[in-house]
Amino acid sequence: DPKIIQKPKYLVAVTGSEKILICEQYLGHNAMYWYRQSAKKPLEFMFSYSYQKLMDNQTASSRFQPQSSKKNHLDLQITALKPDDSATYFCASSQETRQNTLYFGAGTRLSVL
Amino acid sequence: GQQVQQSPASLVLQEGENAELQCNFSSTATQLQWFYQSPGGSLVSLLSNPSGTKHTGRLTSTTVTKERRSSLHISSSQTTDSGTYLCAPNNYAQGLTFGLGTRVSVFP
Numbered sequence: 001d002p003k004i005i006q007k008p009k010y011l012v013a014v015t016g017s018e019k020i021l022i023c024e025q026y027l028g029h030n031a032m033y034w035y036r037q038s039a040k041k042p043l044e045f046m047f048s049y050s051y052q053k054l055m056d057n058q059t060a061s062s063r064f065q066p067q068s069s070k071k072n073h074l075d076l077q078i079t080a081l082k083p084d085d086s087a088t089y090f091c092a093s094s095q096e097t098r099q100n101t102l103y104f105g106a107g108t109r110l111s112v113l
Numbered sequence: 114g115q116q117v118q119q120s121p122a123s124l125v126l127q128e129g130e131n132a133e134l135q136c137n138f139s140s141t142a143t144q145l146q147w148f149y150q151s152p153g154g155s156l157v158s159l160l161s162n163p164s165g166t167k168h169t170g171r172l173t174s175t176t177v178t179k180e181r182r183s184s185l186h187i188s189s190s191q192t193t194d195s196g197t198y199l200c201a202p203n204n205y206a207q208g209l210t211f212g213l214g215t216r217v218s219v220f221p
Contacts, residue, residue, distance in 0.1 A: 042210075043156075046208075098203070101146075102158055106155055107155075
């Protein structure tokens with residue numbers, strides 16, 4: 001069974017709309033992250049959370065807002081969607097922040113038309 | 114920030130052949146992790162090797178910290194090894210910086 005659940009697996013949105021990407025982890029980890037992978041680009045770190053607190057934000061745009069309602073949840077709200085936001089968004093977790101072993105979810109593939 | 118260069122960009126192997134993947138990085142790294150991304154996109158941590166040599170199964174990683182480089186050796190490749198191998202050096206940053214990876218294709 002997958003230990004990091006991301007929903008939905010695929011998402012199609014229109015430009016200007018808002019979507020929420022869901023992530024839940026059942027590994028008992030204290031740190032959670034969001035990464036983005038666009039075509040022809042490396043996997044890119046976006047946010048890190050530890051014990052539900054934001055630790056680092058490497059996303060320039062405020063249109064991306066992580067939300068942590070529980071310790072094992074880290075959702076990603078994206079507003080005013082643009083075609084350039086099309087990418088696969090990966091949620092990840094580790095026991096603590098800055099740990100070597102990072103576990104990834106299966107990703108949400110977002111297409112913005 | 115950290116820059117990561119991986120080579121070669123792609124590699125084609127016949128089953129049973131060995132492969133050597135290279136990772137060079139620009140800044141000091143106290144951690145270095147190798148990941149495998151399947152053709153379907155899923156990501157799995159293979160091993161963590163901040164320095165020296167480390168083995169797991171058919172994989173051997175050698176990291177020379179002072180020279181800011183790491184290699185991943187795959188021995189006796191199998192078709193199931195096909196995918197992209199990603200290197201991620203880190204120096205206590207919150208998030209990892211990844212290279213573009215080496216795409217490995219193993220044919221029977």
